[in-house]
Structure formats: structure tokens, C-alpha cells
Amino acid sequence: MANPALIGRYRFRNGVIYLLLSLWIAFSLFSFLWIIMTSIKSNKELYAGVWSIPGKLHLENYAKAWNVVNLKRYFLNSVLVTFSSIFVLTFLCTPAAYVLSRFRFKGSVFLNNLFIAGMGIPYQLLLIPLYKLIFDLHLQNSLFGLGLVYIALSIPFTTYLLSGFLRTLPSDLEDGAMVDGANEFQTFWRIMFPLAQPGIVTAAIFNFIFLWNEYMLALIFIVKTQRRTVSLGLYSIQSAMLWTADWVGLFAAVVIVMLPTVLLYVLLSEKVMAGITLGAVKG
Numbered sequence: 001m002a003n004p005a006l007i008g009r010y011r012f013r014n015g016v017i018y019l020l021l022s023l024w025i026a027f028s029l030f031s032f033l034w035i036i037m038t039s040i041k042s043n044k045e046l047y048a049g050v051w052s053i054p055g056k057l058h059l060e061n062y063a064k065a066w067n068v069v070n071l072k073r074y075f076l077n078s079v080l081v082t083f084s085s086i087f088v089l090t091f092l093c094t095p096a097a098y099v100l101s102r103f104r105f106k107g108s109v110f111l112n113n114l115f116i117a118g119m120g121i122p123y124q125l126l127l128i129p130l131y132k133l134i135f136d137l138h139l140q141n142s143l144f145g146l147g148l149v150y151i152a153l154s155i156p157f158t159t160y161l162l163s164g165f166l167r168t169l170p171s172d173l174e175d176g177a178m179v180d181g182a183n184e185f186q187t188f189w190r191i192m193f194p195l196a197q198p199g200i201v202t203a204a205i206f207n208f209i210f211l212w213n214e215y216m217l218a219l220i221f222i223v224k225t226q227r228r229t230v231s232l233g234l235y236s237i238q239s240a241m242l243w244t245a246d247w248v249g250l251f252a253a254v255v256i257v258m259l260p261t262v263l264l265y266v267l268l269s270e271k272v273m274a275g276i277t278l279g280a281v282k283g
Helices: 004-039 043-048 060-068 071-102 108-119 123-136 143-166 172-179 184-195 197-213 216-221 230-244 247-282
Strands: none
Touching: 004 247, 043 247, 060 071, 060 247, 071 108, 071 143, 071 184, 071 197, 071 230, 071 247, 108 143, 123 143, 123 216, 143 197, 143 216, 172 184, 197 230, 197 247, 216 230, 230 247
């Protein structure tokens, strides 16, 4: 028979957890809605009342943030470097994760531990050698060079995450493919890679969130204004708004920058949860 005291403590703990999560969700939604509401105000309405509802929609704030402050260029730069990095990471880390998770060979355990160790190294400690390497390759102020840095720093996490997911796939699929005459290369690309789509999508979303919002690496490796990403552009817009006092334009820029991340997660949240759950079974 269950102990009533234990049941009471269990319910109390769960109640506290749910309460804290509910408060955090409410705060996040309120902040998001307040930013959107402020972005469609005029500066006069903002100064009249921070919490007031706008009298009319001032969508020109978005046009001004997109064109006047060059956010369009920053946005396109981030799209280029982020999606190209995710594309390379997908086709580089998925085969590596497949080999490390499905095959046992001399040094496989060491390689797995190496990727895990790579996840624990703060990238701030690598800034000086990375900058020296990029400088020697003449790739400073280059989106290509920044993309290489993003890829190199994201390989450990992406490989580890995909390894945990690929371990959950049944080995009967590989055995059946070999019976049909397929080699390891064909088995991976024709069978295992399509089945790994939930894990790949999960890794892609996590990488997107990190790369899209990354600031420090872009600040160090990108100096030219035309090569800035949205994180650098948003900071420059904030600095400019201090002189022009056009705060609603800044809020419109913030909405434009964070909207891709929010939409991507909302549209693909089920696949993210499926990838994480399956990867945790044997990972």
C-alpha cells in the first residue's frame, strides 16, 4: 500500500514544478506579446504609456527597420551563413554519428569520448587560436570563414545528438539491406539516413537557434558593416536608436530577428520532442 506521506510530497513537488513552469511560460508569452505590441506603436504612444494598447497599427516601423537601418543585409547574411552551416553539419555529422553508433572498431570508444569532451570545452577558450587560424587563411571579414568556425564548433554536439538517435534504429533494417546486396554506404543513404530525419531535424533546430543568435564569434571575425549578421546588426541598430530615440523601430527589428526562431520551433516542435525522446532511449 502506498505511503500517504510519500504521495503528498510527490504531489507537492509536482505542483511546485508545474507552478514554476506555468509562471515562466506566462512571463515568456507576456514578454513576446509586449514586444510585438510595442513594435506597432508610434514613439508618441510609447512615451505616453509603456503598457498602453496602440491606437492604430504602425507597420511602417517594420519597413523602416528592414530598409533604412540595413537590417535586410544583416538578415540575408545570417540566412546564408546559418543555413549553409547547418547543411554542411547535416551531411558531415550524420555519417560520422552513424559509424560511431552502429559499428565497433578499435578506437571507437575513444572517438565517442572525444566528441563528448569537445562539447565541454567553452568556445571562448578557443578564440585566439581560431582567430590566428582564420587570419592565416585570409578568411577574416568573410562569411565563409565565419561559417567554418560555426561548423567546427558545432560538430561535437551535432554528432553526439545524432549518435544517440541512430542507436535507437533497429539493426534488422541493416541486416535486411545486406541480404538484398546493399553495402554499408548504400544502407546508410537509402535506409538509415531517411529514417534519421527526426534526429536530423532536432539537431538542425538546435544549431539554428545557436547560430542565428550567436554574437561573440561574429563580433570577432566580422568587422565590415556589409558582412554583419543579425545579432551584430541588432546591436548597431540599438546604438543608433540611442541618438534618434526611435525605440519602436528597434522593437520592430527585434521582432524581425526573433521571428524565424519562434516560427521554426513552433512549426517543428513535435519533431524536436520526438527526436529528443527517441535519442534518450539508448543514448
